[in-house]
Amino acid sequence: MSDQPLRRPATPMLQQIAARPTMRGTLLGVPLGVKVIGALFGLAFLALNAAIAYVVIDGRLDGKWYDFRDLGNAVESLRGWTEDEGFHPGVIYGISALLGGLGILSLVGVWLIIGPWVERRVIAKFQIRVGPNRNGPFGLFQSIADALKLMQKEVIIPRGADRFLYFVPPVMIFVPALLGWGPIPWAEKMAYIDLDVGILFTIAISSLGVLAVFLAGWASNNHYSLLGAMRTVAMMVSYEIPISLSLLSVAMLTSSMRLSQIVAWQGHYHVWIIAILPFAAFAFLFASTAEINRTPNDIGEAESEIVAGFYTEYSGMKGGLFMAVELGNAILVGALMSTFFLGGYTMFGLEEWIPGYIILLTKILAVYFLFVWLRATLPRFRLDQLMGFAWKFLIPISMVQVFVVAIEASVFARVTAPALFTLGAFAIVNLSITILLVKLWADRLGYAVIQHPTKPVLTQAVGGLRAAERIRKPA
Amino acid sequence: MDSPGIIVAFWLLSGITVLSALLVFVARNLLHALAFLVLSFLGMAGLFMTLSADFIAVAQILIYAGSISVLMVFAVMLTPLASRNNGNSLYVIPALMGGAGIAGLVGAVAMETDWAEHSGEALKAADFPSTVPVIGDLLLGRYVLAFEIASVLLFIALLGAILLVHERPEDERSAGQQGEAQ
Amino acid sequence: MPPIPAIDELSVTLAHYLIVSGVIFGIGVVIALAKRNAVAVLMGVELMLNAVNLTLLAFSRFSSAFPAGEEPLTGHAFVVFVLTVAAAEAAIALALAVLVYRRRETVDLDRVNLLRW
Numbered sequence: 001m002s003d004q005p006l007r008r009p010a011t012p013m014l015q016q017i018a019a020r021p022t023m024r025g026t027l028l029g030v031p032l033g034v035k036v037i038g039a040l041f042g043l044a045f046l047a048l049n050a051a052i053a054y055v056v057i058d059g060r061l062d063g064k065w066y067d068f069r070d071l072g073n074a075v076e077s078l079r080g081w082t083e084d085e086g087f088h089p090g091v092i093y094g095i096s097a098l099l100g101g102l103g104i105l106s107l108v109g110v111w112l113i114i115g116p117w118v119e120r121r122v123i124a125k126f127q128i129r130v131g132p133n134r135n136g137p138f139g140l141f142q143s144i145a146d147a148l149k150l151m152q153k154e155v156i157i158p159r160g161a162d163r164f165l166y167f168v169p170p171v172m173i174f175v176p177a178l179l180g181w182g183p184i185p186w187a188e189k190m191a192y193i194d195l196d197v198g199i200l201f202t203i204a205i206s207s208l209g210v211l212a213v214f215l216a217g218w219a220s221n222n223h224y225s226l227l228g229a230m231r232t233v234a235m236m237v238s239y240e241i242p243i244s245l246s247l248l249s250v251a252m253l254t255s256s257m258r259l260s261q262i263v264a265w266q267g268h269y270h271v272w273i274i275a276i277l278p279f280a281a282f283a284f285l286f287a288s289t290a291e292i293n294r295t296p297n298d299i300g301e302a303e304s305e306i307v308a309g310f311y312t313e314y315s316g317m318k319g320g321l322f323m324a325v326e327l328g329n330a331i332l333v334g335a336l337m338s339t340f341f342l343g344g345y346t347m348f349g350l351e352e353w354i355p356g357y358i359i360l361l362t363k364i365l366a367v368y369f370l371f372v373w374l375r376a377t378l379p380r381f382r383l384d385q386l387m388g389f390a391w392k393f394l395i396p397i398s399m400v401q402v403f404v405v406a407i408e409a410s411v412f413a414r415v416t417a418p419a420l421f422t423l424g425a426f427a428i429v430n431l432s433i434t435i436l437l438v439k440l441w442a443d444r445l446g447y448a449v450i451q452h453p454t455k456p457v458l459t460q461a462v463g464g465l466r467a468a469e470r471i472r473k474p475a
Numbered sequence: 476m477d478s479p480g481i482i483v484a485f486w487l488l489s490g491i492t493v494l495s496a497l498l499v500f501v502a503r504n505l506l507h508a509l510a511f512l513v514l515s516f517l518g519m520a521g522l523f524m525t526l527s528a529d530f531i532a533v534a535q536i537l538i539y540a541g542s543i544s545v546l547m548v549f550a551v552m553l554t555p556l557a558s559r560n561n562g563n564s565l566y567v568i569p570a571l572m573g574g575a576g577i578a579g580l581v582g583a584v585a586m587e588t589d590w591a592e593h594s595g596e597a598l599k600a601a602d603f604p605s606t607v608p609v610i611g612d613l614l615l616g617r618y619v620l621a622f623e624i625a626s627v628l629l630f631i632a633l634l635g636a637i638l639l640v641h642e643r644p645e646d647e648r649s650a651g652q653q654g655e656a657q
Numbered sequence: 658m659p660p661i662p663a664i665d666e667l668s669v670t671l672a673h674y675l676i677v678s679g680v681i682f683g684i685g686v687v688i689a690l691a692k693r694n695a696v697a698v699l700m701g702v703e704l705m706l707n708a709v710n711l712t713l714l715a716f717s718r719f720s721s722a723f724p725a726g727e728e729p730l731t732g733h734a735f736v737v738f739v740l741t742v743a744a745a746e747a748a749i750a751l752a753l754a755v756l757v758y759r760r761r762e763t764v765d766l767d768r769v770n771l772l773r774w
Contacts, residue, residue: 093480165506196605200533207541211513214548218506230552237545257607485669489677496684496704505694512700515681519707522677525669526718531710531736538740543703543747550696550751554758563691564767570690574683581679585672591720606733613734625741632745636752640759 034137075099076189100192104181108328115327116143119372126376146320153316161313162219169216170314170321176205177328184335185260187345187356198259199247202336203240206291210236213310216322220313228309231299231383238390239287239297245398246280246287249405250340253277255413263344269419270348274341276427279401279434281341283394285370288337290386292329294371296378297386334367335360342367392445397437404433484525492518505559509547516540530606553640674715682708695754695764699747706743710736 075096082092117132117140124131132139157166183198185191195201210233217229250273251257254265266272274281290297301309311322338344342363345356381389408426415422442448495515502508516539523532551559614622681704688701717732754764761769 162504162506165510168510195529195533196607197530197533200530200537204533204537204541207537207545210541210545211548214545215506215510233545233548482669485673489673493677493680493684496681499697499700499704500684500688500691505696508697508700512703515704516707519681519711522674522711523714526674526714528714528718528733528736531714531733531740534737534740535707535710538744539703539707543744546747546751547696547699550754550764553755554764558694558763558765560694561697562693564693567691570687573690574685574687576683577686578679578683581682582676585675585679590671606730609730610733610737613730614737618734618738621738625738629741629745632748636748639749639752640755 073189104178104192108178108181111331112324112327113143114140115331116146118368119327122369122372123376126373147317150317150320155318156313156315158221158313160221162221165215165219167318169212169219170318172215173209173212173325174321176208177325177332180205180329180332181335183259184339184360185263185344185356186360187351188260188264190357191260194258194260197257198262199251199257202259203244203247206243207236207240209291216314217310220310222313224306224308224312225310228301228306228312231306232293232301232310235290235297235299235383235386235390238387239290239394242283242287242390242394242398243291245395245402246277246284247340249277249280249398249402252402252405252409253412255409259339259344263339263346266343267346267351269423271420271423272341272343276423276430277341277401277405278431279397279438281337283398284341285337285367287390287394288333289371289374290390292333293326294330295375296381298380299383299386330371331364331368334364334371337367338363393441393447397434397441400437401430401434404430481525484521488518488521488525491515492522502561505551505561508561509544509551512547513540513544516544528606530610671715671719674711674719678708678711678715681705681711693765693767695757695766696751698766699750699754702750703743703747706739710739713739 078099079092079096082095117138120142121131121139132142135141135145157163180202182193183191183195183201185194213232213236214229217225217227217232220226250262253273253276254262256262256265262273286297289295293301298309299305301311306312308319311319314322338360344363345351345360347354347359351359408429412419412422412426492515495511495518498511499508499515502511516535520532520535520540523535685701685704685706685708688704689698690701692698692701713732713735717729720729757769758764763769
């Protein structure tokens with residue numbers, strides 16, 4: 001951004017850097033050629049969109065291969081063409097698989113370049129800093145520089161490490177992060193593999209990461225690694241249950257485990273499931289932050305306690321792969337959250353005008369922003385707090401939710417009233433049951449809202465541990 | 476008369492499964508054996524997929540590769556002083572003979588018997604388009620008693636496992652070991 | 658374009674699946690009998706159960722021996738029960754292993770021989 005006047009750098013060193021003309025040319029400003037090319041690309045993009053919008057409004061291209069509202073159309077017509085030409089079914093299958101895989105890989109790959117920058121910039125805004133802004137325009141090339149740095153690092157294998165198992169986890173943990181994208185529908189006919197058992201597949205795939213984490217911690221021959229691995233394994237195993245229960249209630253409500261049908265259900269009734277099942281959505285969101293090891297639930301790699309957790313001993317790009325998987329998982333969970341609870345590629349009729357994948361991408365980024373917000377706001381939980389929250393709070397209430405949803409689903413199948421009315425009644429009932437249960441159960445467990453933040457008091461000053469306990473939990 | 480994809484997938488997946496099952500036997504370290512076991516489970520899930528059993532394949536990944544292997548991990552971690560050796564006992568020769576005998580017997584029976592099996596177009600017709608609703612109907616219809624018994628069995632197994640490893644306060648020996656483990 | 662004949666002769670039949678499952682069952686038997694570590698023995702048992710699952714599914718897919726009204730997916734339902742029993746069995750067996758470790762500080766089955774003679 002060399003057009004706007006720059007704020008004067010704060011420190012003398014930064015002033016020196018800003019004063020040097022070569023530095024200013026490369027770091028603080030964008031070369032003219034880049035600007036021109038960027039402007040041309042922007043204009044072309046706008047023109048393309050305007051043309052598409054015109055033709056769409058005109059109603060000319062519905063389902064044709066050049067209808068880019070749905071990339072599935074293009075693939076479908078390619079398949080039709082190859083079938084007409086008489087290719088072997090294996091060839092057609094291979095081509096479609098390659099195209100889909102290329103799409104998923106390019107999405108994750110592009111995100112691995114943009115994601116760290118987004119996260120660091122947003123966190124910096126929360127903390128009233130600037131964030132990375134030196135490499136490239138707005139600091140966008142920061143993650144490329146980081147990746148280059150990581151690749152140049154020496155490959156260090158700790159002494160006493162398990163030479164075979166040490167190299168397996170960085171690769172193994174990538175598998176679920178990529179496979180999880182399979183059943184997600186991006187538009188009406190656009191899913192890599194529209195599995196009949198999509199929900200079960202999602203849960204199964206997410207349970208594969210546990211083993212990679214454990215093997216990473218065990219093979220490193222390091223106490224911090226093993227501690228982090230044990231914490232993470234315990235946490236992930238516990239938090240799989242709330243995820244399964246909340247997805248079970250979604251499957252019962254929509255009476256399908258196929259992800260595209262869940263989205264179509266939400267599009268058909270013009271309702272988001274988060275409105276009907278608020279507690280399931282909350283449980284899914286919170287439990288998946290634990291599942292993908294993000295703050296506030298990142299005790300597995302709590303850097304102020306156990307260095308970097310299970311990947312302490314992974315240097316260079318091997319550690320970089322773990323970090324990359326975390327980033328990729330963050331948007332994967334965003335995609336799942338949008339698909340299950342936020343309407344997926346539908347947006348109350350907007351999907352007729354805007355491509356579904358753009359709507360889904362917007363929702364994914366919104367959920368990702370929520371994750372970053374949580375990370376910037378909440379402190380890290382302790383291990384016992386996290387496990388207690390899963391077993392004593394999320395699981396019992398999710399169980400009750402499952403029973404309630406079972407009754408509602410059977411009612412919904414039989415009742416003849418307008419669907420919107422029935423679903424509205426369900427939403428009100430579920431919301432009140434959730435509030436009631438959360439309030440009662442929190443009171444029962446002694447989770448009280450702290451009205452006035454108190455100063456920390458030394459245990460001795462209040463007269464021993466018992467008295468401290470009494471002060472912390474007023475009767 | 477399958478599509479070539481199925482044939483290639485069958486040979487590849489059965490190769491992976493058998494090879495990694497063999498490596499479970501050969502591996503010297505218990506954790507290595509566990510890693511190969513998971514690979515074998517995944518290959519087996521792929522084989523299920525070639526039999527157009529998508530629900531069972533995914534359940535296999537979830538239960539075997541995701542849960543039972545993690546249970547084994549917990550068992551390994553809760554026995555910190557025990558040996559991690561995956562060695563053989565004295566019975567390795569008779570065991571090998573017995574295993575080879577069983578495999579040979581099953582193989583011979585499979586080769587020799589004239590199975591009443593679909594072929595050609597009937598096989599294509601026997602592809603299950605959607606298994607989940609039918610399995611659900613069967614489980615909650617004809618086999619509902621077995622289903623309920625299975626749920627009771629799972630519950631009893633849960634309780635039994637908890638009771639077995641529950642530490643009694645007077646058992647100071649186990650408490651001492653717990654301290655060492657931590 | 659005609660189908661490639663060399664591949665079609667390699668068609669996968671019921672016998673293929675049965676042989677694979679027999680081999681895996683045999684390996685499972687060997688592991689369950691020959692290993693000293695209790696967890697390794699459990700691995701062998703799980704492999705055996707897996708092989709049986711493969712057999713059930715293969716019969717369910719290929720067999721034309723079902724009567725007209727019979728559901729061909731009965732094999733799948735059986736596999737669901739086998740999976741359930743396998744999960745329960747793994748939990749109990751590993752709890753036993755942990756218990757043996759508590760008493761005797763080993764999970765080596767050759768050294769758990771108090772009741773042997």
